[in-house]
Amino acid sequence: TQLDEKWLQNYVDDWVTFYRKDTKEGEVASYIPILANANPCHLGIAIHGKNGLKICSGDVDISFTIQSISKVISFIAACMEKGVSYVLDRVDVEPTGQAFNSIMHLEMKSPNKPFNPFVNAGAITVTSMLKGDTPKEKLETILVLLERMIGYRPIVNQEVYQSEYETSARNRAIGYYLVETGFLESDLEVTLETYFQQCSIEATVEDLARIGLILANDGEDPNNEEEVIPRQIARITKALMLTCGMYDASGKFATYVGIPAKSGVSGGIVAVAPPRVRSSELPFIEGCGIGVYGPALENRGNSIAGMKLLKHIASQWDLSIF
Numbered sequence: 001t002q003l004d005e006k007w008l009q010n011y012v013d014d015w016v017t018f019y020r021k022d023t024k025e026g027e028v029a030s031y032i033p034i035l036a037n038a039n040p041c042h043l044g045i046a047i048h049g050k051n052g053l054k055i056c057s058g059d060v061d062i063s064f065t066i067q068s069i070s071k072v073i074s075f076i077a078a079c080m081e082k083g084v085s086y087v088l089d090r091v092d093v094e095p096t097g098q099a100f101n102s103i104m105h106l107e108m109k110s111p112n113k114p115f116n117p118f119v120n121a122g123a124i125t126v127t128s129m130l131k132g133d134t135p136k137e138k139l140e141t142i143l144v145l146l147e148r149m150i151g152y153r154p155i156v157n158q159e160v161y162q163s164e165y166e167t168s169a170r171n172r173a174i175g176y177y178l179v180e181t182g183f184l185e186s187d188l189e190v191t192l193e194t195y196f197q198q199c200s201i202e203a204t205v206e207d208l209a210r211i212g213l214i215l216a217n218d219g220e221d222p223n224n225e226e227e228v229i230p231r232q233i234a235r236i237t238k239a240l241m242l243t244c245g246m247y248d249a250s251g252k253f254a255t256y257v258g259i260p261a262k263s264g265v266s267g268g269i270v271a272v273a274p275p276r277v278r279s280s281e282l283p284f285i286e287g288c289g290i291g292v293y294g295p296a297l298e299n300r301g302n303s304i305a306g307m308k309l310l311k312h313i314a315s316q317w318d319l320s321i322f
């Protein structure tokens with residue numbers, strides 16, 4: 001109801017104000033040079049729930065590139081195109097305990113398939129599976145799926161794309177390794193260009209909240225009951241977000257926050273609070289999606305204030321799935 005929403009809004013406003021101080025503890029990503037232009041003080045959040053519930057607070061009008069959050073979308077798109085077993089035959093579902101762009105872990109497993117679709121090696125492999133022979137064709141699958149989720153066709157930020165392209169040595173090293181081991185299913189250059197473009201798709205915290213809302217409801221948009229993602233794929237995606245979504249801080253996030261989430265180095269986080277069997281005191285919050293933006297990152301590449309804000313909200317509203 002209106003009253004509930006206003007009451008929740010006041011709380012969220014207070015929490016955003018409180019956690020803004022933590023943005024000072026982190027640093028914006030600079031290994032992709034243009035990302036260093038972000039304002040480290042920004043912090044914004046959007047929460048979308050059932051029955052049209054929407055709470056937005058802080059710096060919510062900013063568009064940012066989704067970076068690694070795109071790995072969730074490309075994974076879902078590949079599963080929808082090729083089938084889950086095809087994708088999981090080629091990419092594993094195990095956390096690495098290493099940085100998202102780690103090269104060290106590539107050789108650490110037998111058979112040496114990439115550990116999971118949310119580290120760069122796995123994500124690049126997944127992108128190579130998407131149909132099409134050009135980056136434009138491959139990206140189309142991702143854009144079409146995103147449009148169904150967020151309600152409009154997103155754009156690719158060309159400046160960020162260029163910046164990432166020009167500083168892509170590490171992702172190229174990963175790409176060449178995947179060629180050598182036979183995991184890449186498309187031309188390396190086409191795959192990398194698509195990957196850099198998907199990372200450069202722009203979104204707002206409200207878009208992330210919409211994505212989270214659909215995942216929270218097992219792939220269905222609760223506001224019109226339309227299936228956007230098949231249920232099985234939505235569930236696997238959430239399991240992967242919980243175990244691998246926050247890079248090598250995923251264990252801590254699962255322990256202290258307890259909900260599936262995926263971050264990106266530009267400072268976005270999409271979090272998913274699924275409905276639970278145990279009834280909550282706050283039924284209108286159940287089954288919601290949360291989008292956060294805070295470009296100041298901790299040393300693993302996750303938004304520092306964003307994580308603290310999510311931890312606080314999850315504990316106040318008892319969102320943990322455990």
Ligand code: GLN
Binds near residue numbers: 066067199
């Ligand atoms: N585009 C970034 C990269 O490949 C995405 C990384 C991230 O958000 N963790 O390095």
